[in-house]
Amino acid sequence: MNSTSLLVFDVLLLVSILSLAWASLATRDARNSVILFMAFGLVLAVAWSRLMAPDVALAEAAIGSGLSGALLLAAVYRSRGQQPAAQQQSTGEHNTSAATVAARWAVTLLSAAVAGVLAWALLHASGSAPHDTLPLAIAANLDASGVSNPVTAVLLNFRAYDTLLELAVLLTAVLGIFALGPAAAGYRPAGPVFAGLTRWLVPLLILAAGYLLWAGAHAPGGAFQAGATLAAAGVVLRLAGRQHIGLPAGGTLRVLIAAGAGVFLTVGLVLFMTGRPFLGYPTAWAGTLILLIESAAMLAIAATLVLAFVGGRPQAAGTPAHTAGAKPVPGNPGKE
């Protein structure tokens, strides 16, 4: 493709991205807004592949658009049962007193100023030649990292510490969700067509997750994309009305959601005790250790995302399912 047609493509892509972002935020109806946001995420994934970031494109399509969209749609569905609060919220921006108008202009100006500072920083950076010392260092040390995909090498080796803390963030989020109340009741059982689709889709998603995890060492993919794909299998099962969605119960579940950060930390500490730097893998073992950490991270990420979709700790078998609409358990909601 020559550069002019590529420029036309870029402009068209950016116009659709900006229009979808605008439309998603300007739409009053929550459901339409979420659907436009999901479309925004999918077009963003196209932009990421255009900018030669295939790892990010996969993650955006699976997590940024897919799972975030599923979480938001589930939230819209649940809030349908709470119409009074929702109506009270949605009428908020109609207030047109002088003070409100002034505040709105102030916020608009502030946002424009933030954009201006960012644009200034971008243009300022363009004045100097790109300092490619870090990419060069990554390329020079890629052979010692145990993987050949530079993004995986950064995530799991050169900047492994960041990824460990990221898994800790995921763990904190799921603990927060657990603390806020029990899971909502499941959806009604799927009809024959969707049930048939589920039987095909779930094994395919599990297979795709395994492939993405393995491919992450040398091609776009890795624990995050694999975890999100595995979580999608759980979301499909949940939508099909299954109660257990493949998750273990009780103590095993707790081990599973802590596995990502736990295995990572254990590997780091064992290396530290054998006299190496924290998370400083020996070159010969780097590939194996990365695969071990990524497998645990994939399971933990998948479990966390499915639990986020379910909206809380799964109820023990035998607990009567309470009414749909996410009304907490009567009496003492989530304060056991």
Added chain:
Amino acid sequence: MLTTQLLYGLAACFIVALGLRTALLHASLLHRVIAINVMGAGVFMLLIAVAYRGPGQQPDPLPHALVLTGIVVAVSATALALALARRLAAEHDDD
């Protein structure tokens, strides 16, 4: 700087401003959560535009890794925010 970097970078600045404005002004919690996600997407676009090195060139993998981390952190923050909003609505219902 490449035209592509500039084009995507400036669009990213606009997306950040759009998300920030809605996150601060909109009354509905759900719209605010979406707005913060849009704002995050703008930041991701800025980082990926900066990492781009032109056709046929290897882009800088470091911002890509940062954005991957960012996407996962954004979805966990979204999930927690939605759980908080749900609990808030349930508390209002009880009154």
